[in-house]
Amino acid sequence: MTSELSESFTLCRDALTRGELPRVWSLIVTIFGDLAQTPGARISGTVLGQITDPLGIKPEAMRVALHRLRRDGWLDSERSGRGSYHFLTDFGRTQSVGANDRIYGKPQGPVPEVHVLMAGDGDANGRRKLDAHLLTDTLLPLGSSAAIGLGPAPEDVDGLLVLTPSPDHLPAWLKSLIGPVETAQAYEHLMAAMDVIQGQLAHWSALPAEQKAALRCLLVHEWRRVVLRHPDFPEIFFPEGWPGLCCRHQVQDLLARMAVSPDLLLNRSSLET
Amino acid sequence: MTSELSESFTLCRDALTRGELPRVWSLIVTIFGDLAQTPGARISGTVLGQITDPLGIKPEAMRVALHRLRRDGWLDSERSGRGSYHFLTDFGRTQSVGANDRIYGKPQGPVPEVHVLMAGDGDANGRRKLDAHLLTDTLLPLGSSAAIGLGPAPEDVDGLLVLTPSPDHLPAWLKSLIGPVETAQAYEHLMAAMDVIQGQLAHWSALPAEQKAALRCLLVHEWRRVVLRHPDFPEIFFPEGWPGLCCRHQVQDLLARMAVSPDLLLNRSSLET
Numbered sequence: 001m002t003s004e005l006s007e008s009f010t011l012c013r014d015a016l017t018r019g020e021l022p023r024v025w026s027l028i029v030t031i032f033g034d035l036a037q038t039p040g041a042r043i044s045g046t047v048l049g050q051i052t053d054p055l056g057i058k059p060e061a062m063r064v065a066l067h068r069l070r071r072d073g074w075l076d077s078e079r080s081g082r083g084s085y086h087f088l089t090d091f092g093r094t095q096s097v098g099a100n101d102r103i104y105g106k107p108q109g110p111v112p113e114v115h116v117l118m119a120g121d122g123d124a125n126g127r128r129k130l131d132a133h134l135l136t137d138t139l140l141p142l143g144s145s146a147a148i149g150l151g152p153a154p155e156d157v158d159g160l161l162v163l164t165p166s167p168d169h170l171p172a173w174l175k176s177l178i179g180p181v182e183t184a185q186a187y188e189h190l191m192a193a194m195d196v197i198q199g200q201l202a203h204w205s206a207l208p209a210e211q212k213a214a215l216r217c218l219l220v221h222e223w224r225r226v227v228l229r230h231p232d233f234p235e236i237f238f239p240e241g242w243p244g245l246c247c248r249h250q251v252q253d254l255l256a257r258m259a260v261s262p263d264l265l266l267n268r269s270s271l272e273t
Numbered sequence: 274m275t276s277e278l279s280e281s282f283t284l285c286r287d288a289l290t291r292g293e294l295p296r297v298w299s300l301i302v303t304i305f306g307d308l309a310q311t312p313g314a315r316i317s318g319t320v321l322g323q324i325t326d327p328l329g330i331k332p333e334a335m336r337v338a339l340h341r342l343r344r345d346g347w348l349d350s351e352r353s354g355r356g357s358y359h360f361l362t363d364f365g366r367t368q369s370v371g372a373n374d375r376i377y378g379k380p381q382g383p384v385p386e387v388h389v390l391m392a393g394d395g396d397a398n399g400r401r402k403l404d405a406h407l408l409t410d411t412l413l414p415l416g417s418s419a420a421i422g423l424g425p426a427p428e429d430v431d432g433l434l435v436l437t438p439s440p441d442h443l444p445a446w447l448k449s450l451i452g453p454v455e456t457a458q459a460y461e462h463l464m465a466a467m468d469v470i471q472g473q474l475a476h477w478s479a480l481p482a483e484q485k486a487a488l489r490c491l492l493v494h495e496w497r498r499v500v501l502r503h504p505d506f507p508e509i510f511f512p513e514g515w516p517g518l519c520c521r522h523q524v525q526d527l528l529a530r531m532a533v534s535p536d537l538l539l540n541r542s543s544l545e546t
Contacts, residue, residue, distance in 0.1 A: 118415065123444075143394035143418050153439070160442065163436035166437065
């Protein structure tokens with residue numbers, strides 16, 4: 001189905017995956033978010049297969065993942081002639097657009113608001129309220145009766161003490177809670193993979209469009225997996241030497257040079273209809 | 274030793290003590306703080322006995338308490354002729370002056386700073402630092418790994434997260450921690466006692482100076498016991514209807530009308546030397 005894979009492609013792919021296949025449904029979310037986020041954009045089943053096949057993803061796994069994404073309301077599909085087309089639903093697009101800033105955005109400017117919610121010792125109402133916020137908001141638990149979150153405090157804080165942390169005194173335990181060692185390592189791995197891609201960029205223009213799309217989406221996907229692992233706290237809330245910002249710059253530089261022609265979607269669509 | 278006790282005196286005294294003798298050493302601290310806080314001021318043993326005897330305090334209890342206060346460095350004594358004189362040491366005066374604002378001061382103006390210190394879950398260093406601050410500072414524990422205190426945070430907060438509570442969202446559990454029901458009741462009892470005194474003020478001028486001093490100091494003492502029971506948080510940190518402010522006004526009004534002639538100390542001193 002796919003063109004012969006160049007050594008350059010497999011080098012980059014293996015550096016990014018480190019031998020582990022990405023979760024298929026999650027990778028598809030990345031692909032649609034990167035290549036077909038605008039309303040009306042769609043990707044044919046054939047092209048989708050040509051993007052995912054070089055990554056080692058089997059057609060059966062694709063079918064299962066697409067079924068799941070349709071069931072969960074992320075994607076919809078329609079048949080047209082002999083082919084099928086997939087596209088983001090309004091719900092899927094909203095989710096996807098919601099992550100754009102974290103994935104493609106510039107690093108944060110001025111320190112945004114950070115809040116801490118605290119329940120009273122033995123105060124069941126407050127504890128329930130805190131648990132509810134932990135379920136629905138992006139909060140990190142601080143011990144058993146407090147949590148820290150980005151942005152202003154939620155409106156419904158009845159029974160909770162709302163606090164603002166002093167940015168001058170952020171203790172090491174908080175920094176390693178917000179930026180754990182494992183996440184820093186994941187950033188380092190991704191940066192090493194980007195060094196490999198950097199070394200292969202001379203061969204980029206020779207790659208078939210689907211393989212370009214595959215590598216680009218795989219990079220976005222691995223970046224997205226790491227960056228969405230932690231809330232987007234201001235830099236000072238992370239341990240010293242935190243690689244997040246450096247990695248973001250490197251991702252953005254590289255994505256600018258790993259462009260995929262928009263014809264990839266258009267041409268194949270017109271061929272197949 | 275003392276003049277005959279009038280019904281007016283015993284009514285006021287019993288309303289203030291509610292049948293319970295004050296701790297003698299603590300009452301003596303109140304008496305020196307109220308009547309002999311200025312450098313050079315002293316109270317003769319005879320006058321001190323004449324003040325405490327109508328309150329039901331035995332000479333033996335006075336001796337024990339004075340011994341303890343000398344041992345702890347609060348008071349010193351000297352003999353002169355047939356009498357002895359007691360006075361605050363520099364240490365005792367510093368302690369006494371330090372409490373003046375809480376006891377005699379005006380209610381707080383603008384909301385002063387309040388801080389919360391938080392140790393990390395399972396962070397032994399931070400927990401030790403928090404325990405140290407709990408021992409030495411006026412902090413109220415919030416659960417097992419946090420505490421709330423008045424004023425700016427201490428300097429030594431290594432390992433602790435420093436937070437500022439939002440005054441817009443003070444939950445009921447925090448308010449009842451800062452202003453417990455028992456303390457509110459103690460305020461109410463004191464206000465009821467002050468109503469009794471108020472009703473007897475017509476007889477005030479007829480009281481012997483020592484009995485005036487006894488009632489005045491007993492009122493200051495009972496007030497001091499309640500007001501020093503909780504840190505001086507801003508009004509909004511207390512439960513709704515908190516009687517602290519109202520009680521403070523009533524105490525200040527009453528103390529202004531329960532003046533004790535400064536001759537009480539001078540005359541007796543000159544008589545006895």
